[in-house]
Amino acid sequence: xxxxxxxxxxxxxxxxxxxxxxxxxxxxxxxxxxxxxxxxxxxxxxxxxxxxxxxxxxxxxxxxxxxxxxxxxxxxxxxxxxxxxxxxxxxxxxxxxxxxxxxxxxxxxxxxxxxxxxxxxxxxxxxxxxxxxxxxxxxxxxxxxxxxxxxxxxxxxxxxxxxxxxxxxxxxxxxxxxxxxxxxxxxxxxxxxxxxxxxxxxxxxxxxxxxxxxxxxxxxxxxxxxxxxxxxxxxxxxxxxxxxxxxxxxxxxxxxxxxxxxxxxxxxxxxxxxxxxxxxxxxxxxxxxxxxxxxxxxxxxxxxxxxxxxxxxxxxxxxxxxxxxxxxxxxxxxxxxxxxxxxxxxxxxxxxxxxxxxxxxxxxxxxxxxxxxxxxxxxxxxxxxxxxxxxxxxxxxxxxxxxxxxxxxxxxxxxxxxxxxxxxxxxxxxxxxxxxxxxxxxxxxxxxxxxxxxxxxxxxxxxxxxxxxxxxxxxxxxxxxxxxxxxxxxxxxxxxxxxxxxxxxxxxxx
Numbered sequence: 022x023x024x025x026x027x028x029x030x031x032x033x034x035x036x037x038x039x040x041x042x043x044x045x046x047x048x049x050x051x052x053x054x055x056x057x058x059x060x061x062x063x064x065x066x067x068x069x070x071x072x073x074x075x076x077x078x079x080x081x082x083x084x085x086x087x088x089x090x091x092x093x094x095x096x097x098x099x100x101x102x103x104x105x106x107x108x109x110x111x112x113x114x115x116x117x118x119x120x121x122x123x124x125x126x127x128x129x130x131x132x133x134x135x136x137x138x139x140x141x142x143x144x145x146x147x148x149x150x151x152x153x154x155x156x157x158x159x160x161x162x163x164x165x166x167x168x169x170x171x172x173x174x175x176x177x178x179x180x181x182x183x184x185x186x187x188x189x190x191x192x193x194x195x196x197x198x199x200x201x202x203x204x205x206x207x208x209x210x211x212x213x214x215x216x217x218x219x220x221x222x223x224x225x226x227x228x229x230x231x232x233x234x235x236x237x238x239x240x241x242x243x244x245x246x247x248x249x250x251x252x253x254x255x256x257x258x259x260x261x262x263x264x265x266x267x268x269x270x271x272x273x274x275x276x277x278x279x280x281x282x283x284x285x286x287x288x289x290x291x292x293x294x295x296x297x298x299x300x301x302x303x304x305x306x307x308x309x310x311x312x313x314x315x316x317x318x319x320x321x322x323x324x325x326x327x328x329x330x331x332x333x334x335x336x337x338x339x340x341x342x343x344x345x346x347x348x349x350x351x352x353x354x355x356x357x358x359x360x361x362x363x364x365x366x367x368x369x370x371x372x373x374x375x376x377x378x379x380x381x382x383x384x385x386x387x388x389x390x391x392x393x394x395x396x397x398x399x400x401x402x403x404x405x406x407x408x409x410x411x412x413x414x415x416x417x418x419x420x421x422x423x424x425x426x427x428x429x430x431x432x433x434x435x436x437x438x439x440x441x442x443x444x445x446x447x448x449x450x451x452x453x454x455x456x457x458x459x460x461x462x463x464x465x466x467x468x469x470x471x472x473x474x475x476x477x478x479x480x481x482x483x484x485x486x487x488x489x490x491x492x493x494x495x496x497x498x499x500x501x502x503x504x505x506x507x508x509x510x511x512x513x514x515x516x517x518x519x520x521x522x523x524x525x526x527x528x529x530x531x
Contacts (some may be wrong), residue, residue, distance in 0.1 A: 025170055025340060029349030036353040037184055040203060040360070044188025044196035054392035057193035058125060058372045059282045064195070066288035068202045069279045070295030074303065075201035075208075076275055076365035080162035080358040083208060086304065087215075088331045090311030091318075094241040096253035100476065101304045103262025108297035111270045112290045114443055114510055119277065120286035121507075125376045127277045127439075134442040134508045135450030135500075137381075142454065143435060144377040147274055148370060150431060152403070155366040156410035158359050163411070166352065168333045169340050178411045181360055186404025189364045190397050194282055197364045204357040209303065211354035215335060216310045218343055219317040230316035237319070239312050249473040261476025264483055268432040272439050275369035314338055363407065370407075371399035430468065433479040434460030437486025443510050446502070448494045456490020 055061055089097055124130055128147070132140035163177030188196050223230040234240050244253045251257065269276045270293065283289045314334055318325050328337055339351045375396050380387070434457035441448040441456065448456075463485040464478045505512055 025348060025352075026345045028346045029352070032346050032349035033353040033356075036207070036350060037180075037356070040200050040357070041184055041188045043203065044192040044200045044364075047192030047195040047199070049193075051390055052193060052393045053389040054125075054375075054396065055389065056195075057393040057396050058368075058376070059278070060194040060198065062123075062282060063284055064198060064279075064282040066283050066291040067295065068198050069283050069288070070292035071205050071299070072198040072201035072279050072365070073276055073292060073296040074299050075205040075358075075361040076279065077269065077300075077362070078205070078208065078303070078358055079158040079362040080165075080355050081158060083212070083307065083355055083358045084162065084165055084332055084335050086307035087311030087314060087335045088333075090239065090308040091315045091334050092311075092331050094239050095308050095312065096241060096244045097258070098305055098308050099243070099253075099255055100258040100262035100265065101301055102259055103264070103266035104297040104300050106259070106263045107267035107270060108293050110267060112293055115271050115439070116280075116286055116289050116293070117510075118443065118508070119280060120283075120289050124281060126274055126373050127272060128274070128373065128377055130508075131438070131442060134505070135453060139438070139450045139454060140377060140381075143272075143438065144274075144373050146431065146435065147272075148373055151273075151275060151366050151370055152407055152410065153414075155363055155370075155407040156414045158362045158366075159407065159411035160414045162355055162359050165330065165333045166336055166355070168329050169327075169337045170352075175412055177356075178408060181356055181363065182404060182408025182411065185360045185363045186367065186401060186408070189367045189404065190400040193393075193396070194278070194368055197368050198279065198282065200364060201361045204354075204361040207350075207354045207357050209306075211339075211351040212306055212310050214343070214347065214351060215338060216306070216313045219310070219313040219338065222342070223316050223320050229320075230313060233316045233319050234312050237315065239315050249471075249477055252474045252476070254474065254476075257474045257476040261474070261479045264433055264436065264479030265476075268436040268479070272432070272435050273369075274373050275365045278369050278372060279365075310335070317342075363404075367400055367403045367407065370403040371396050374403070375399055430461055430464045430478065430482065433464060433482025434458075434486045436479075437483045437490065440483065440487055441490045442508075445491060445494075446505050446509050446512060447499055448491055449497045449500060452494030452497055453490045455493050456486045456488075459489035459493075460486030 049056060053061075118130060119127070122130060122133070126144065128140045128144040131143055159178055159181050160174075163174045163181070166172055166177055167174045188200060192200075220227055220230050223233070231240075243255055244251060246254045247256060248254065249257065271277075280289045280292060283292055311334070317338070318334075324341065325337075328334065336352065336355060339348050339355075343351065375392055379395060380392055384391075437460050438453045438457050441453045460482045464482040467473060467481055468475065468478055
């Protein structure tokens with residue numbers, strides 16, 4: 022069984038070089054902040070929508086999803102249905118504000134609606150969680166690639182970190198979006214090739230592979246159990262999946278920044294619709310790839326020799342079973358998935374830190390070009406920071422494994438804050454923050470003292486935050502009605518003149 026050849030390394034290197042040159046081609050020496058952070062607010066909805074998918078499709082998903090269906094079945098797919106439910110809600114409730122207010126960050130809206138502390142605390146929470154997530158996104162594929170190729174982990178991490186930081190820093194948001202499109206297409210081609218190659222190498226082809234998977238229970242699709250402890254219960258996945266899918270679309274700067282780049286509210290809606298339509302077949306294809314790999318290895322059990330982790334099943338197949346050159350291209354696609362997420366994260370981390378902190382608190386009256394230059398410095402700093410974090414994240418042990426749990430505990434209360442802001446007039450800033458604190462406590466209690474599926478944590482956290490935040494606000498002095506005009510759903514029109522984001526005023530975007 023073969024390993025990587027010189028041709029594979031050449032193919033992977035050529036691909037990465039091409040991505041870097043594409044991203045660098047968008048470099049503009051005197052770019053304004055609107056051009057650097059938001060692509061001039063003139064991006065076409067099609068690449069923006071694809072970029073949203075790419076920003077959420079890391080190598081953890083590309084390798085982990087097939088690994089799940091290889092070991093289990095297809096039941097977990099249904100959590101993706103949450104995108105179809107969440108998308109119309111986001112389009113109706115949030116898009117009018119995000120488009121008309123001409124925002125740079127989602128947290129700028131929270132200052133306009135509540136107060137500065139809410140903006141700073143939520144932005145800081147985003148910076149912390151997103152940086153940790155990005156480090157894991159870079160580290161996880163490097164670890165798995167190491168298992169099947171023996172390439173040193175630190176080399177993989179530095180390679181991904183350095184290349185991604187370079188083109189993100191030079192090209193800004195346009196580089197991020199267009200390289201995301203290429204990365205997404207490359208990942209899809211790679212997954213289709215894996216599926217085809219694994220099925221074609223099963224004796225008897227598709228028919229035998231289907232019967233093999235069916236008899237092994239790998240094609241079981243729906244779990245109708247009402248037991249809240251069942252991870253793959255359809256009801257848990259629909260309820261929890263809706264929250265998990267809505268939270269990024271409504272609150273995560275890394276996702277929202279792509280929506281802010283579009284030309285109009287209509288284009289913003291189109292990007293969300295495209296993302297929700299694309300994600301279902303993409304995720305299902307990843308699950309089917311794992312099922313196909315099961316059929317292949319069922320009939321070729323000797324080929325599993327040396328597999329030390331189910332998470333490495335896809336790269337193991339790529340390295341050992343595919344033709345030379347193709348192996349290198351698909352491994353590059355695996356790296357590409359994480360590079361796409363990292364570029365999205367670095368750009369959004371830079372935007373939030375520049376606009377929400379540097380510009381808002383320290384240098385509010387600088388030129389638009391000044392903030393763009395600070396953004397480039399920030400991209401280098403954040404790219405270096407998450408790369409260094411990725412080098413050491415493996416030493417965190419159980420803390421790294423607990424990331425999904427921590428994320429689930431935090432994302433639901435954060436979504437609750439935004440729902441309170443958009444849907445209620447009576448909620449105050451401190452009421453929303455205290456409600457979020459209650460939400461965190463409730464979700465932490467449920468996760469620590471029950472065996473309920475983590476898919477239930479999101480709905481519980483949102484309900485706890487909204488109920489507690491609203492009730493606590495009733496004990497506080499309400500905000501003046503005139504402050505809320507255009508900032509609450511169906512209460513006036515979103516204002517395009519009132520702004521605490523001075524960048525928006527100075528570069529003429531408001």
